[in-house]
Amino acid sequence: MIFGHGRMNFQAKSDHFQLTTNVNKQTAKPAAKTVVTKWIPANWKAAGATVDAKNPLSKQAYAQKKALTFIDFRFSLKKYINYLFVQAVSTKYLTQAEADNMKKMYWAADTKAVNNFTMTTQIFMADASKVKDVSSLKTKVQELSGKFATANPEDYANLNWSL
Structure with missing residues (x-):
């Protein structure tokens, strides 16, 4: 599994599992990163969710950067x-x-x-x-x-x- 042990909660749990599934289907790092960069803006915040200002993962740009570097990590670990x-x-x-x-x-x-x-x-x-x-x-x-x-x-x- 490339993606899925994360601690970032975006929208509904099922959406997170869909992201995980879509990223894990990718066999090339650029394709996996494309899945993330398209998914995050569309699914960033659940309706009615409150943002924890003290948690850097609440910031979309920071969370996306961590998700993309996580993909680098997983592909490098597999290698x-x-x-x-x-x-x-x-x-x-x-x-x-x-x-x-x-x-x-x-x-x-x-x-x-x-x-x-x-x-x-x-x-x-x-x-x-x-x-x-x-x-x-x-x-x-x-x-x-x-x-x-x-x-x-x-x-x-x-x-x-x-x-």
Whole structure:
């Protein structure tokens, strides 16, 4: 899932789920961003809703910027996870079956961490260390993360997204 763990409430709950569904259908980042930039102005405020002036997410421009950078984060995270496990298999650190299992573990950790990359990594490492030696796993993840950061600096920077 690309979009959907958000804490921004726009209009009716069903409208939010429709936005999530429409964004998740997109396979390219520009298309996902277009869905958001068209949806937000049309659905920004529910009838009778009061705006919390102290909450920056109550401001449409700020919320839209966060939604768009969230899309950057999700596409970069998907690229990062795919990179980690393709490289782990190509270097024979993992078999394809192990990589597929660990990829599922990573996405489960992401769900638990609610889109917090640092927490996701910690949860994943704790879970994955039950099936792989923790010291070699940590070394391999650090090595591959460094290579990913060098090859994809913008994507690596996007991983530090926060609401």
